Amino acid sequence: MRENIVLFGDSLTEQSFRVNGWGASLANTYSRKADILVRGYGGYNTRWALFLLHHLFPLESTKPPLATAIFFGANDSALSGRTSERQHVPIQEYKHNLQKMVLRLKSCSPTMLIVLITPPPVCEEGRRAYAISLYGNNARELSERTNEVTGQYANTCVEMAKEMGVAYINLWSKMQETEGWQKKFLWDGLHLTPDGNAVVFQEVIKVFNEAGLSADKMPYDFPHHSKIDDKNPGSSFQQNVCDASL
Amino acid sequence: MRENIVLFGDSLTEQSFRVNGWGASLANTYSRKADILVRGYGGYNTRWALFLLHHLFPLESTKPPLATAIFFGANDSALSGRTSERQHVPIQEYKHNLQKMVLRLKSCSPTMLIVLITPPPVCEEGRRAYAISLYGNNARELSERTNEVTGQYANTCVEMAKEMGVAYINLWSKMQETEGWQKKFLWDGLHLTPDGNAVVFQEVIKVFNEAGLSADKMPYDFPHHSKIDDKNPGSSFQQNVCDASL
Structure with a gap:
């Protein structure tokens, strides 16, 4: 009965129910309207995530998600030859992998909002x-990711979204519009602070609203308590559940 | 594939995905293991919630929840003859309504953990x-709820849980063990602060752990990223998904 909204991504999604997490904020916003399902896999790149697609988004599902956010690239863009090399995915493969994800979701449901x-x-x-806080003098000198290379992956993601006609959020650009983004939005240079989570939440809500999936316009699943006839409550629950908010 | 844990209650449940909310904390804890589904209905008492039972917990479901928390009584215990009178439910009816909920859940699944x-x-x-902050001089002198009467409902809830052999959390008693509970745990004398949410979360986790549903003991849905063979990732996804955490 209730619609599902799926969040598919890496640790930035897996951790989205921590304090002020963007996933938790979505769940709060869509309370009584849609379920937010977290499908976040810390450390995963798009290459590995492809193996999950047919499990998470079966073609024969009678209830495909109303909307799905795809949030990968932070691991794909880890540099070859540095400490997170095993997570690295070449940029062209990253693009093709995202395309495969989008095609899969479109096959599941041509009306699904894909972001x-x-x-x-x-x-x-x-x-x-952060590396020094963990490993002290043993921390490698060279960062396993650079902002420049991650920016190339971000551009590729945007390019692919435009080519396929799906919605996108250029988080890489958006965050850098704010002075002090480095510490304001990222607690270890990569993962989101509560403020960083708020940016993701606001941007996702903006896209959802533009696509007509504003929580305000979705009906409550059952009557608001103030609309229940306390002398004859049964009558308040007899109408079509979809009309419950009227 | 993934198990569901349902939170069924009133506004204290509906608001459980706000900052540090007990629902969001559960979702974070059970990430990659179980989905937390919020079924919170602000303002509802048990009398009205009964009308939702067959929608939310259909007997023919092929996937009943692994566990369900039932968290009502804050509205049932509103006093007759005061401003929230329409939400009042006599204590014996409250008890019978809770019994009906428990019986329904047991019919759905005899193995479901009911809390x-x-x-x-x-x-x-x-x-x-809080009333003065809203209505100024027009605020009624008499509170629409008293701690004493709510305590009677809490005792009845515990009594019923014992009679039916289901798990329970005496939140009314537990919170009052802490000095300054009035402001520490309740922001308007009734709804939970972040600290109040933390108490609910800790108590729920305790019961879940005692019942063998500790998140630590539940398998990951797919391999941890460190276990993926980066030379031959497909091999890491061929094994039974249930064994993925091994």
Whole structure:
């Protein structure tokens, strides 16, 4: 009965129900209207995520998601030859993998809202400080990610979204519009602070609203308590559930 | 494939995905293991919630919840003859309504973990201050709820849980063990602060762990990224998904 909204991504999605997390904020906004399902896989790149597609988005589903956010790239853009090399995916493959995801979702449901989110920017200094906090003098000198390369992946993600006609959020650009984004939005140079989560939430809500999926316009699943006839409550629950908010 | 955990209640549940909300914390804890579905209906008492039972918990479901928390009573215990009178439900009816909920859930699935949560305590002074903040001099002198009466409902909830052999959390008692609970746990004398949410979360986790549903012991839905063979990733996804965490 209730619609599903799926969040498919890496650790930035898996951690989206921490304090002020963008996933939790979505769940709060769509309370009584849609379920937010987290499908976040920390450390995953698009190459590995492709193996999950047919499990998470079966073609024979009678209830495909109303909307799906695809939020990968932070791991694909890890540099070859550095400490996170095993997560690296070449940029052209990243693009093809995203295309496969979009095609799969469109096959599941041609009406599904698909939103591609680019990786956020990277603060190399923040990554280095975090590595030192973990490994001290053993921390490698060179960051495993650079903001420049991640930006190339972000551009590719946007380019692909435009080619395929799906919605997108250029988080890499958006965050860098704010002075001090490095510490304001990223706690370790890569993962989101509560403020960083708020940016993702606001941008996702904006896209959802533009696509006509504003929570305000979706009906409550059952009557608001103030509309229940307390002398004859049964009568308040007899109407079509879809009309419950009228 | 993934198990569901349902949170069924009133506004204390509907608001459980706000900052540090107990629902969001559960979703974070069970990330990649179970979906947390919020079925919170602000303002509802058990009498009205009964009308939702067959919609939310259909007997023919092929995938009943793994666990369900039932968290009502804050509205049932509103006093007759005061401003929230329409939400009042006599204590014996409250008990019978909870019994009907438990029986329904047991019919859905005899193995489902059912956790009854009593209403939290009420801070009458906090309710009064909140009413004044809304209505100024027009605020009624008499609180629409008292801690004493809510305590009777809490005791009835516990009594019923014991009679039916289901798990329970006496939130009314638990919160009052902490000095300053009135403001520490309740922001308007009734609804939960972030600290109040943390208490609910901790108590729910305790019951879940005791029942063998500890998130730590549940398998990941897919391999941890560090276990993926980056030379031959397909091989990491061929094994039974249930064994993915091994």
